[in-house]
Amino acid sequence: MKCPHCECPLNTPLPACPQCGFSAEALGAYLGDHWVRLERITDAAHCLRLDDTRQCEVMMDDFERVFPQAFFAVYLGMLPTGLNVAELGFWLLNQGAFNTPLIQKRNDFGVVMVVDPVSKNLAVSLGYAIEGYFDPKTLNALLHTAGEKLRAQEYAAAITVTLQRVMQVLRGHARPKPWSPEVSHQASTIAVEPLRGGHRVSTPSTEPGHMAGNRSR
Numbered sequence: 001m002k003c004p005h006c007e008c009p010l011n012t013p014l015p016a017c018p019q020c021g022f023s024a025e026a027l028g029a030y031l032g033d034h035w036v037r038l039e040r041i042t043d044a045a046h047c048l049r050l051d052d053t054r055q056c057e058v059m060m061d062d063f064e065r066v067f068p069q070a071f072f073a074v075y076l077g078m079l080p081t082g083l084n085v086a087e088l089g090f091w092l093l094n095q096g097a098f099n100t101p102l103i104q105k106r107n108d109f110g111v112v113m114v115v116d117p118v119s120k121n122l123a124v125s126l127g128y129a130i131e132g133y134f135d136p137k138t139l140n141a142l143l144h145t146a147g148e149k150l151r152a153q154e155y156a157a158a159i160t161v162t163l164q165r166v167m168q169v170l171r172g173h174a175r176p177k178p179w180s181p182e183v184s185h186q187a188s189t190i191a192v193e194p195l196r197g198g199h200r201v202s203t204p205s206t207e208p209g210h211m212a213g214n215r216s217r
């Protein structure tokens with residue numbers, strides 16, 4: 001990752017940036033080290049019209065369908081005094097509580113976009129598990145394209161081009177996931193009744209290793 005304050009490259013997670021002294025701890029002392037509830041879209045600066053928001057949400061739905069282990073959130077607003085967009089993005093990525101079924105993965109697979117409509121700056125903060133997929137050239141191109149939209153005050157376009165590009169990069173690294181259900185009692189959450197005795201009359205229900213599972217009622 002890069003230091004959110006001075007952009008010095010940090011190849012291993014360090015307690016503090018060796019160049020400028022920035023640390024997650026100091027940032028936490030400034031903004032707080034509590035969890036904050038972070039919606040997919042926080043438009044504190046009222047930049048988005050209703051149809052802009054809808055356009056972004058449609059694409060976010062797509063994103064979450066394709067990458068259920070990841071999340072994308074955007075914050076549009078003024079920055080706390082003395083902070084830049086990357087620092088706020090870093091903090092939100094670490095302290096944001098997202099509505100995701102896989103809570104333990106929320107930081108590592110997160111993407112937080114911070115937009116300051118006043119200074120026309122933006123940052124895209126990436127979780128540890130995915131930041132390695134974004135080489136500096138790709139990330140700079142993404143920020144450049146989104147920055148052009150931002151300077152033209154096309155906020156929804158800045159968000160959607162970022163989402164599109166992030167999806168392209170993640171798609172390039174996605175592998176088919178081996179089938180390993182994380183919840184063992186899925187069947188009981190599906191509103192279907194097991195067939196009494198099954199539909200394959202010739203197969204005794206007591207057959208060892210039968211895939212139909214638990215029939216005791």
Ligand SMILES: [Zn+2]
Pocket residue numbers: 003004005006007008017018019020021022
């Ligand atoms: Zn630094």
